[in-house]
């Protein structure tokens with residue numbers, strides 16, 4: 001099973017993804033968490049340089065860089081899916097939202113994401129917060145805000161592209177679960193767990209049906 005956790009910076013992705021990992025482990029599942037950008041990788045280091053720099057970078061190169069950072073793990077993600085659950089804190093759905101918000105062509109972005117060989121997730125949990133909340137949480141956390149996090153116009157635009165992906169059901173039908181990210185950590189986790197359980201039951205039901213057919 002592949003679960004993406006999406007939302008703008010500060011929406012609570014890391015917090016919720018980590019809680020979900022713990023819960024799934026306590027249920028006996030084999031779980032692997034992937035977080036992007038992967039700042040340990042060579043591409044991730046370039047992304048970090050870009051985020052903390054001021055030099056303009058062509059959006060086409062940015063898109064490629066962010067997508068490659070995820071695509072390098074394609075085999076690991078597929079393996080984690082086979083063994084149990086892969087949780088992805090950001091995925092190509094983020095790459096599309098952030099780079100299209102900076103002018104990259106939306107249809108081209110979707111095409112490139114699908115052509116990357118990366119698997120289609122079973123669900124995309126979207127944590128919805130406002131641009132103000134996104135910035136406030138990051139500042140309150142004492143973080144030094146990078147060029148994406150401090151740009152309220154960019155965040156507003158990213159929110160629009162997330163909405164667009166959701167309305168388009170990209171990358172597959174009924175994958176998005178919109179969660180109000182402004183509530184308490186516990187309330188949000190409770191809803192996410194209910195949604196994950198439903199999708200997991202559906203997947204297990206399908207697998208059982210397939211077995212019966214053999």
Ligand code: ADP
Nearest residue numbers: 008009010011012013014015137141183184185
């Ligand atoms: P993201 O991974 O989306 O950037 P984080 O999980 O790192 O978000 O959370 C950003 C900040 O907001 C952290 O300081 C975290 O403790 C705080 N936070 C996370 N979820 C909530 C919530 N539901 N309500 C209030 N603050 C939150």
